[in-house]
Amino acid sequence: xxxxxxDPTPSRMSDAIPTxxxxxxxxxxxxxxxxxxxxxxxxxxxxGRYRIIExxxxxxxxxxxxxxxxxxxxxxxxxxxxxxxxxxxxxxQAIHHVNINVARGxxxxxxxxxxxxxxxxxxxxxxxxxxxxxxxxxGSITINGRQVFGPGVDVxxxxxxxxxVFQKPNPFPMSIFDNVVYRLRIDGERSKSTLEAxxxxxxxxxxLWEEVKDRLKDSAVGLSGGQQQRLCIARAIVADPEMLLLxxxxxxxxxxxxxxxxxxxxxxxxxxxxxIVTHNMQQAARVSDYTAFMYLGRLxxxxxxxxxxxxxxxxxxxxxxxxxxx
Amino acid sequence: MTxxxxxxxxxxxxxxAAALCTIFAFGIVAVLCLVVFYLFGKGASALSWxxxxxxxxxxPQNPKGMRHALEGTLIMVxxxxxxxxxxxxxxxxxxxxxxxxxxxxxxxxxxxxxxAGVPSIVVGILGYELLVVPMGTNxxxxxxxxxxxxxxxxxxxxxxxxxxxxxKSYREGSLALGATKSQTILKVVLPAATGSIVTGVLxxxxxxxxxxxxxxxxxxxxQYLTRDPSQPFPSLTVQIYNxxxxxxxxxxxxAWAGILVxxxxxxxxxxxxxxxxxRAVIKMV
Numbered sequence: 247x248x249x250x251x252x253d254p255t256p257s258r259m260s261d262a263i264p265t266x267x268x269x270x271x272x273x274x275x276x277x278x279x280x281x282x283x284x285x286x287x288x289x290x291x292x293x294g295r296y297r298i299i300e301x302x303x304x305x306x307x308x309x310x311x312x313x314x315x316x317x318x319x320x321x322x323x324x325x326x327x328x329x330x331x332x333x334x335x336x337x338x339q340a341i342h343h344v345n346i347n348v349a350r351g352x353x354x355x356x357x358x359x360x361x362x363x364x365x366x367x368x369x370x371x372x373x374x375x376x377x378x379x380x381x382x383x384x385g386s387i388t389i390n391g392r393q394v395f396g397p398g399v400d401v402x403x404x405x406x407x408x409x410x411v412f413q414k415p416n417p418f419p420m421s422i423f424d425n426v427v428y429r430l431r432i433d434g435e436r437s438k439s440t441l442e443a444x445x446x447x448x449x450x451x452x453x454l455w456e457e458v459k460d461r462l463k464d465s466a467v468g469l470s471g472g473q474q475q476r477l478c479i480a481r482a483i484v485a486d487p488e489m490l491l492l493x494x495x496x497x498x499x500x501x502x503x504x505x506x507x508x509x510x511x512x513x514x515x516x517x518x519x520x521x522i523v524t525h526n527m528q529q530a531a532r533v534s535d536y537t538a539f540m541y542l543g544r545l546x547x548x549x550x551x552x553x554x555x556x557x558x559x560x561x562x563x564x565x566x567x568x569x570x571x572x
Numbered sequence: 573m574t575x576x577x578x579x580x581x582x583x584x585x586x587x588x589a590a591a592l593c594t595i596f597a598f599g600i601v602a603v604l605c606l607v608v609f610y611l612f613g614k615g616a617s618a619l620s621w622x623x624x625x626x627x628x629x630x631x632p633q634n635p636k637g638m639r640h641a642l643e644g645t646l647i648m649v650x651x652x653x654x655x656x657x658x659x660x661x662x663x664x665x666x667x668x669x670x671x672x673x674x675x676x677x678x679x680x681x682x683x684x685x686x687x688a689g690v691p692s693i694v695v696g697i698l699g700y701e702l703l704v705v706p707m708g709t710n711x712x713x714x715x716x717x718x719x720x721x722x723x724x725x726x727x728x729x730x731x732x733x734x735x736x737x738x739x740k741s742y743r744e745g746s747l748a749l750g751a752t753k754s755q756t757i758l759k760v761v762l763p764a765a766t767g768s769i770v771t772g773v774l775x776x777x778x779x780x781x782x783x784x785x786x787x788x789x790x791x792x793x794x795q796y797l798t799r800d801p802s803q804p805f806p807s808l809t810v811q812i813y814n815x816x817x818x819x820x821x822x823x824x825x826x827a828w829a830g831i832l833v834x835x836x837x838x839x840x841x842x843x844x845x846x847x848x849x850x851r852a853v854i855k856m857v
Contacts, residue, residue, distance in 0.1 A: 372748060374747065379672070403750070405747065405749065406749070406750030407750075409748075409749075410748040412741060412744065412748075414741060416739070416742060417745075418742055418745065418746070418760050418764070419763070420763065428749060428751075429749045429750065432749070432755050481745075482748075
């Protein structure tokens with residue numbers, strides 16, 4: 247049953263009881279988690295199987311299962327420390343007491359059903375949630391030891407150190423070149439040769455150079471979706487950020503473009519730490535080194551991706567990654 | 573009612589409705605054509621090179637041209653645009669990007685809407701009371717101020733609406749790269765909306781260039797070629813008004829020519845607006 251985890255064909259994402267054999271479904275990307283119905287399935291599961299999920303639903307504090315490898319990361323191995331982090335949208339608490347250590351130079355994936363707070367958590371790391379009225383936080387996030395929240399934090403500087411790529415490719419309506427060097431220009435860089443060298447390096451880093459080198463002056467809006475997303479990656483890495491946040495970077499792309507981005511994430515991970523949110527379990531399995539499973543704003547299990555997908559500590563994680571629950 | 577009877581009934585209703593729509597549509601276009609043809613008939617014969625190059629001259633029965641009025645309108649509208657367009661864009665940016673509080677933006681928006689709808693004669697009287705009376709003379713500056721007053725709400729509201737059409741993802745993308753809010757607005761949001769904002773500006777300019785009432789009270793008019801806006805100032809619209817209501821046939825003929833020039837100006841501006849709008853929409857998607 248566990249041998250097919252890394253198979254691109256996912257098991258059926260239904261509210262099946264755990265014992266029912268999984269039927270296959272053709273498209274990995276379209277395994278729409280929105281169709282999955284939360285809360286209904288546990289009643290069908292054996293009583294007490296979802297100990298932690300039950301605790302979360304009844305609002306009790308729980309101890310997430312954090313694998314020893316991650317619990318014992320040294321400070322030098324950790325780039326970002328999310329420590330007892332909580333977040334409220336007005337009166338609604340979206341994130342409860344989350345602790346995640348993001349390992350330096352690795353890809354960490356956040357997975358979980360819709361509304362589990364994974365995107366919110368990601369957008370907290372570069373404080374993009376500040377744009378929303380009534381957001382309140384508690385606990386702390388640090389990147390390379392520097393606080394993300396708190397008085398006197400320079401948010402602009404923080405965002406310069408942390409690159410981000412969004413769900414839907416969002417190149418600015420300007421030329422490809424202007425898009426890539428945007429980050430440098432806002433810092434006042436004017437030297438043409440510097441900008442040209444940086445843009446070539448970033449576009450090569452995003453595996454886009456060969457495709458666009460002859461039309462850097464063309465509008466970025468004319469690129470295909472996959473190219474636009476790689477352009478957004480180039481734009482995010484042009485100034486060597488300390489960390490890269492990817493918010494479901496492939497959810498608006500076709501399977502081939504998705505594959506290219508996934509390959510790219512592998513390459514990028516050699517130079518930058520990546521924190522990626524994904525709806526797609528197969529994608530998490532393919533691209534990440536560590537995986538955190540979140541549910542209703544809490545961390546459930548956090549460990550090496552291989553273990554999360556092949557022998558997780560919790561039955562709820564196992565059922566979720568198998569598509570039986572969530 | 574049987575099925576087929578019902579069918580023929582709907583078909584008849586639909587045919588009649590379509591026929592009525594077509595007739596009225598043609599009717600409106602016909603009226604418009606009539607106006608344009610009439611204008612051409614009356615104006616084209618009076619329109620000559622002289623109209624653009626000559627001043628009225630000394631013979632009031634047979635004025636030669638309206639060069640002074642054309643230049644006057646050009647200067648006053650330019651002055652008005654130089655003040656009104658930046659102010660209007662700033663207000664639009666404020667309304668769209670900085671209006672996180674509730675009271676002030678709502679008030680500003682409401683005031684802008686009311687101002688955009690105020691009869692232009694009111695603007696004229698306001699300009700007269702606030703500028704002409706204290707300055708002691710009618711002047712081109714007062715006229716330009718009145719025109720700017722008319723332009724600001726139009727530019728502000730179009731700018732706001734156009735900026736709101738700029739996708740949020742552009743703003744997020746820019747902020748996530750560490751741009752400040754003002755950098756984001758200046759480098760991404762405004763450029764993305766430039767085409768549509770220019771459209772609003774052109775509409776405002778067309779509106780200002782066609783105003784008569786505010787200028788009657790503020791700039792008044794002049795028979796001379798003047799480039800000193802501190803004096804009573806000529807304008808195409810007021811000149812047309814004066815000549816059209818004048819006692820001499822020669823004046824009325826020249827007024828027709830002036831109207832034709834004004835209409836052509838609108839025509840060119842609307843074409844520019846349409847062209848720009850189409851381009852702007854393509855750019856946004």
